[in-house]
Amino acid sequence: MKIGKVNLADAFSNFSEHWSPRIAGDVNDMQVKLVKFAGKFEWHHHEREDELFLVIKGTMRMGLRTGDVDVGEGEFIVIPRGVEHCPEALGGECHVLLLEPRTTLNTGNVITKKTARNLERI
Numbered sequence: 001m002k003i004g005k006v007n008l009a010d011a012f013s014n015f016s017e018h019w020s021p022r023i024a025g026d027v028n029d030m031q032v033k034l035v036k037f038a039g040k041f042e043w044h045h046h047e048r049e050d051e052l053f054l055v056i057k058g059t060m061r062m063g064l065r066t067g068d069v070d071v072g073e074g075e076f077i078v079i080p081r082g083v084e085h086c087p088e089a090l091g092g093e094c095h096v097l098l099l100e101p102r103t104t105l106n107t108g109n110v111i112t113k114k115t116a117r118n119l120e121r122i
Contacts, residue, residue, distance in 0.1 A: 019037065043084055058093055
């Protein structure tokens with residue numbers, strides 16, 4: 001197994017698609033994923049998986065049924081399994097690092113045109 005570092009700015013510069021996560025690394029049964037947000041995603045939840053969203057660039061609004069939470073650069077939010085949520089980029093594009101189980105489907109309990117099944121590796 002090759003051990004190396006990941007430069008986040010370089011990794012994000014390697015793709016332009018929005019809402020299409022890329023795998024940047026593996027940690028036990030978890031994956032580190034990089035994704036660019038633009039606009040609003042769909043409401044969804046994950047039955048078995050918690051998710052960590054770390055904002056690298058820009059601002060993200062995490063829509064929650066109990067009230068929205070704005071997350072800025074250098075901040076993160078953990079969404080527990082079963083909690084309905086809707087990520088949204090505010091003011092343009094947002095770069096986000098996700099830490100979640102490898103079984104996590106980006107659209108959770110719904111299937112849409114934004115569902116990403118076979119993720120590319122960076």
